[in-house]
Amino acid sequence: MLFNSVTFLLFYLAVFAGYYLLPQKSRWLLLLVSSYGFYMAWNPYYIILILISTIIDYTVALRLEETEDAVKRKRLLQVSLTANLGLLFFFKYFNFFSKSTFGLLSYLGFTLKAPVVDVLLPVGISFYTFQTLSYTIDVYRRELKAERHFGRFALFVTFFPQLVAGPIERASNLLPQLQKFDVPLTYQRFASGLTQSVYGLFKKVVVADNLAVYVDAVYNHPASHNSATALLATYFFAFQIYCDFSGYSDIAIGTAKMLGFDFNDNFQTPYFSSSVTEFWRRWHISLSSWLRDYLYIPLGGNRHGEFNTYRNLMLTMLLGGLWHGASWSFVLWGALNGFYLSMEKLVNYHQWVTRSTLHRIFGAFITFHCICLTWVYFRADSFAKANTVVGKLLHFQGVVPEVQDLNVFLTSLLAVFILLVLDFFVFRKTSFDQFSKALKDWQLALFMAILFLLTVLFGVADGSVFIYFQF
Template sequence: MLFNSINFIVFLIVVFSLYWFLYKKPNAQKLLLLISSNIFYAFWDYRFLALLNLTIFIDYYCGKKIQLSTFTHIKKRYLIFSITSCLSILFIFKYFNFFIDSFRNFFSIDINSSFLPFANIILPVGISFYTFHGISYVVDIYNNKITAEKKIVNYALFVSFFPLLVAGPIERARNLLSQITEKVIYFDYALASNGLRLILIGFVKKIVLADNAAVFANEIFGFSDQYNGATMLLGGFFFAIQIYFDFSGYSDIAIGTSKLFGYELIRNFDYPYFSKNLIVFWQKWHISLSSFFRDYLYIPLGGDRVNSTLLYIRNIMVVFVLSGLWHGANYTFLLWGLFHGSIVIITKFTFKIKYLKEQLTKIPLLISYAFTFLIVILGWIIFRSENIDQVKSIYSKIFSSSTFQKPYFENGSMSYKILFLIACYFIIEFISYKKKLASPSELLLIIKNKKIRYIIYILITLAILSLGNFSENSFIYFQF
């Protein structure tokens, strides 16, 4: 069930109405949300409901055992069992064929050989997200940061809450589960209004910006052998726009929908394309994933506190390589992780040289933003490519004289409309960023006259209806 579909709008209205009809019965509200979340997931493929609930039960059971155990080795045993079980499930469904293929290529085994056959495996939607929910939960219990949840309904709702189930944000029990177990939910008009504004902006991002940019990105990357370097760089720009507005639009709708039910999710984007370097970019992009790897991998490995330079480099590269592979079983994602990890390492060591750091701080911010955005685009080209050969082909064009030629592609003249819309939205984002607002939707609150504000809401809705791409395109991060 896509957020940008009539089915979801009807589903949301029904669940919202029933939820607040039961406002004096908090347990019934939670049970309703849990059942609704399972129905929501069943729309994708009901067969994987059992897998979702299996991982929920494993983590819930192990969390209780870790909490009740008095011996460290017993706690560690259940921790390892929980993490190993969930990661094994993730590996089988997401990476099994990738590693079989890699093994065959390394040892030159014939693909038609009966040895190490491919399995016909379907990737369950959202598995990468709900797996990380469970891991953070049991690790936090083990580290005495939270206590194990007593009621399985509460824990199951934390993991499967439908707004974040299939593409995040990757929540922490300290935030969402604590609200589910402790917070008394009353209808908050201001919170719900904020949620509706976020949903509206999310639809603008997805339907108007991301899906229209996708038309040009798909055309250019789909026929990359026909275009010059300048066109491929433009294709990278369109994909950078597509993936940002697609994913941040999803996050806005997810966060906004949660507010309608009285819950606050963590922020997932903080104007990432206004970053003066790649280190800052990763503090602003997919924040819930970046912070997960920081807290549960980078810091446990020693982070930047290690005494060895090699260990410091290792820690950074491990995080970025695994971050790349988290996105999918493809060498392009691995290369994308290596690309970002290498640039981050170079940036960190550059800042350690006092003279270079002083010179870099003198560069105007807009130039820093533009340069960082260019680096990010080069990374997105790797991410968007089908295979390494396509990456090589595109890069060879970009880093050649053809980059200085005029870009061209079919329907190129139609791209001016979307480029104008993108420019307008980024101006709005920049104003919101300078005002330190969490979202451009908060700009609307500056307008005190309610009538004018409602007129603007109507105009935004009309803009979505007139300019939007209503092909019900899936969100990019659903495939991860």
């Protein structure tokens, strides 16, 4: 059930109406049943995996809160980690590690057939696994009280706006909001949530899906295109993935807001960052902060010397790459980001880039192109295709990009221009929530109407899947 589909619109309208018609004490049950139904629309059998994770982490957290013995508490945490990461490994990584291991053995002269499992990747498993793990770890650290109402905890794990592609909400933010369900539906909350949802839809179907037409044509057959075309496709993909994923986040945040729930921001105009370090503070914030708090800092962070700091950065980004996908392309993508972050620390880049506005502008230019290089390996289907694109970029031949469909091309350019104007003049300085509160009612309504009109006129209406659904 895609956010950019009529099916989801009808589903959401039914949930929205039922939610505000029901008494407050019954609303959690409607949201829980709706969330389970939403997920089962993808594959009804995989709801069993969510139930397993929910039951294990609910039980483990209660035992953690009741137990004082340090050894028992550590074993309980290991139960949660083993169960959740075990399921994630089996469905997402088993084939990757099996083929890689047996490929190496074959290279060494052993003729063995790699065992593989023929299973579909459950939608959203990377997201809800990290969300429920962070809850258990927080209870283990005694930073959070265990939730005793099983239904509310199950809703925390499965709340449909952010179930399949985030944001990865922390229990400390979302669980308290799942206690009373008494936030009133005001005009400002409704208008702000609806406008952010429409803005997310604009990003997805107008910007991302139009850019995808050009990007797919080039990256599917990179050897057939000249260097200028490869460069433009790489730029286009940078904006495609940004609008595809931040568009999903905007719809998730907006739809939740209209139901009375406030999610944390997931993107803050990342392409205006003047360093890769700053980029990762503004890109997929819920994941980057998760990796920081539950991986980088526990590894030691920057507390034990320069070598260990660089090692921890590389390990964190390598695992962040693997989180995105089970392939060596994603590992290299993570390695490149880890290398950038390490080099910035090594040369004290932050001190240089903050000297003046001119330094920041130049830093943003360099950062954007460094990130674009990583996107080549993120987007390409294989190392061979990625290296072909990189080869085109390094050995520049052909200064005029090829254009297959002029209408789609011009629409893409216009959409990116509108996006950059909004990001630079509005959202670079403020969040969407603050922006909507600063506008008068008629101004917010006009802004939403313009976005909706642009979406209807220029949107791609084939209901394409969001990129991050594959993770």
